[in-house]
Amino acid sequence: MAYYRRNSSADRMARGLGWFSIGLGVAELVAARRLARWMGMEDQAGLIRAYGAREVATGVGLLAMGDARPWMWGRIAGDALDIATLAAAHHDGNPRRENVATALGTVAAVTALDVLCTAMLHREEAAAWTPPPDYSDRSGLPRPPTAMRGAAKDAPIPADMRTPDILRFEPVGAN
Amino acid sequence: MKALVWHGTADIRYDTVPDPEIEQPRDAIVKVTSCAICGSDLHLYDHVMPGMEKGDIMGHEFMGEVVDVGAEAKSALKVGDRVVVPFTIWCGECDQCRRGNYSVCERSNRNKAMADKLFGHATAGLFGYTHLTGGYAGGQAEYVRVPFADRTHVKIPDGLSDEQVLFLGDIFPTGWQAAAQCDIQPTDTVAIWGCGPVGQMTIRSAVLLGAKQVIAIDRVPERLSMAKAGGAITINFEEESVVERLNELTGGKGPEKCIDAVGMEAHATATLDSIYDRAKQALMLESDRAHVLREMMYVCRPAGTLSIPGVYGGLIDKVPFGMSMNKGLTWRMGQTHVNRWTDGLLRRIQEGQIDPSFVITHSVGLAEGPGMYETFRDKRDGCIKVVLKP
Ligand SMILES: NC(=O)c1ccc[n+]([C@@H]2O[C@H](COP(=O)([O-])OP(=O)(O)OC[C@H]3O[C@@H](n4cnc5c(N)ncnc54)[C@H](O)[C@@H]3O)[C@@H](O)[C@H]2O)c1
Ligand SMILES: [Zn+2]
Ligand SMILES: [Zn+2]
Numbered sequence: 001m002a003y004y005r006r007n008s009s010a011d012r013m014a015r016g017l018g019w020f021s022i023g024l025g026v027a028e029l030v031a032a033r034r035l036a037r038w039m040g041m042e043d044q045a046g047l048i049r050a051y052g053a054r055e056v057a058t059g060v061g062l063l064a065m066g067d068a069r070p071w072m073w074g075r076i077a078g079d080a081l082d083i084a085t086l087a088a089a090h091h092d093g094n095p096r097r098e099n100v101a102t103a104l105g106t107v108a109a110v111t112a113l114d115v116l117c118t119a120m121l122h123r124e125e126a127a128a129w130t131p132p133p134d135y136s137d138r139s140g141l142p143r144p145p146t147a148m149r150g151a152a153k154d155a156p157i158p159a160d161m162r163t164p165d166i167l168r169f170e171p172v173g174a175n
Numbered sequence: 176m177k178a179l180v181w182h183g184t185a186d187i188r189y190d191t192v193p194d195p196e197i198e199q200p201r202d203a204i205v206k207v208t209s210c211a212i213c214g215s216d217l218h219l220y221d222h223v224m225p226g227m228e229k230g231d232i233m234g235h236e237f238m239g240e241v242v243d244v245g246a247e248a249k250s251a252l253k254v255g256d257r258v259v260v261p262f263t264i265w266c267g268e269c270d271q272c273r274r275g276n277y278s279v280c281e282r283s284n285r286n287k288a289m290a291d292k293l294f295g296h297a298t299a300g301l302f303g304y305t306h307l308t309g310g311y312a313g314g315q316a317e318y319v320r321v322p323f324a325d326r327t328h329v330k331i332p333d334g335l336s337d338e339q340v341l342f343l344g345d346i347f348p349t350g351w352q353a354a355a356q357c358d359i360q361p362t363d364t365v366a367i368w369g370c371g372p373v374g375q376m377t378i379r380s381a382v383l384l385g386a387k388q389v390i391a392i393d394r395v396p397e398r399l400s401m402a403k404a405g406g407a408i409t410i411n412f413e414e415e416s417v418v419e420r421l422n423e424l425t426g427g428k429g430p431e432k433c434i435d436a437v438g439m440e441a442h443a444t445a446t447l448d449s450i451y452d453r454a455k456q457a458l459m460l461e462s463d464r465a466h467v468l469r470e471m472m473y474v475c476r477p478a479g480t481l482s483i484p485g486v487y488g489g490l491i492d493k494v495p496f497g498m499s500m501n502k503g504l505t506w507r508m509g510q511t512h513v514n515r516w517t518d519g520l521l522r523r524i525q526e527g528q529i530d531p532s533f534v535i536t537h538s539v540g541l542a543e544g545p546g547m548y549e550t551f552r553d554k555r556d557g558c559i560k561v562v563l564k565p
Pocket of ligand 2: 213214215216235236262345346
């Protein structure tokens with residue numbers, strides 16, 4: 001199973017990035033057209049909106065209190081996609097090249113944070129891993145379980161907890 | 176005195192607080208010698224259960240020595256008595272108590288109006304468990320005030336250690352009731368989700384009550400090995416399909432009895448529904464994750480029984496209720512009527528039929544409690560059950 005420590009510094013950073021994802025995602029969703037125009041990518045508003053939805057989904061995953069690592073890898077993959085899309089728009093024919101460069105710089109900085117956070121999360125897990133202890137001798141019973149089966153059959157089952165005969169699976173009369 | 180105090184999500188502190196005093200004639204004050212952290216406490220620690228306030232003292236699994244007794248409790252208790260205190264506070268006189276339904280006692284919840292509003296009708300008072308169940312100070316402390324103490328106690332005879340009897344206050348009767356309310360027949364397969372402390376007690380109870388086959392489901396290796404030690408066939412839900420394995424082990428028909436010993440914080444597997452739950456819980460659109468309930472409803476044999484000791488707090492989503500209705504399943508659930516079972520179970524411990532101390536993996540001073548909450552929740556260091564010594 002996955003070991004992760006909630007409330008460690010890496011974990012808090014991951015949750016922070018989760019909120020960032022949601023914020024950015026919502027911005028991309030509501031201002032897709034304006035963002036596209038600002039970067040000279042007018043025909044790509046739909047794509048930006050889709051990326052926004054992706055950001056929101058990863059953000060929710062990160063905030064959902066489970067193991068943050070798969071979602072962090074999701075963010076890194078998303079960063080790569082962003083960079084590829086922006087790089088394609090960074091050509092001489094785009095009058096808004098400067099703005100695309102700014103966006104690229106920002107994404108690169110966030111990517112560095114994502115990579116750092118993911119590495120920290122993995123390092124924590126490696127440090128925490130120890131072989132599981134062996135509890136195979138902790139039965140709590142004086143004899144092997146097979147010998148204890150039914151030892152408390154005499155225990156009274158209160159009337160309110162008894163299964164009506166008709167719902168019993170055991171053939172009526174057998175026992 | 177010192178106590179473990181709730182301050183917010185994942186924030187429990189070892190604080191100095193005022194000593195409790197007798198407030199009502201039926202009260203007693205108990206000096207705690209041992210207490211434990213329960214899976215239910217984790218729902219408060221993670222703050223998925225509503226109704227906690229800053230400053231609340233935690234803990235509902237504890238025992239100790241009576242050091243003060245109110246005038247009306249003197250008939251049943253005296254200073255020096257050694258007692259385990261059940262987590263459900265009961266009056267012994269109301270309609271419900273007279274039927275043995277102690278966890279829905281009509282008089283012990285002093286925040287009845289608030290609980291009536293939320294649940295339609297209030298349930299019993301519980302120690303250290305939100306203001307919806309009375310807001311009583313808990314037992315992860317040096318001293319506790321026990322209301323209705325003339326009823327709310329189990330007297331412990333000499334010759335038994337704290338470790339052997341402590342769990343009579345909660346998880347042992349809880350596991351027992353979970354199995355008992357399945358009314359296990361010798362031909363039954365009982366499937367138990369969750370191999371935490373409650374699951375472990377349920378496994379032993381189902382074996383003792385004579386189930387043909389007990390199957391336990393979890394993903395934590397050491398918990399599965401402890402389940403196996405108790406006589407269960409195990410399924411690791413991260414490695415195998417629970418539904419396929421259960422059908423395989425029951426000739427394709429499904430288990431007759433299914434027990435949810437996990438509750439509202441079921442873990443995400445790779446299945447769609449649990450990811451859906453996590454997302455909704457994170458966005459506060461749903462309070463409980465019902466993955467285990469759904470799986471039980473699906474795999475249970477028609478006309479079978481679902482027994483639910485696992486705690487739920489509020490709303491669940493996407494419950495395939497039609498499945499349950501058409502299959503004619505019986506649902507049994509509730510907080511445990513602890514004192515209904517304690518005489519019998521104490522006798523079984525005395526006779527050596529079972530020793531519940533097998534589940535303890537950590538025993539430390541109360542001051543180390545805050546760290547232990549984290550260890551227990553994150554299942555680090557092989558932790559299954561923590562006992563704290565004030
Ligand atoms: N009804 C009562 O009176 C009562 C009393 C005590 C405890 N409880 C409840 O019982 C539940 C269990 O308590 P505990 O002390 O054993 O807690 P725990 O948290 O230690 O155990 C829960 C176990 O369930 C496992 N689990 C999680 N998701 C699962 C899944 N999808 N399938 C199978 N297993 C899964 C976890 O790995 C863990 O081992 C909690 O909800 C607790 O509040 C109820
Ligand atoms: Zn409990
Ligand atoms: Zn009552």
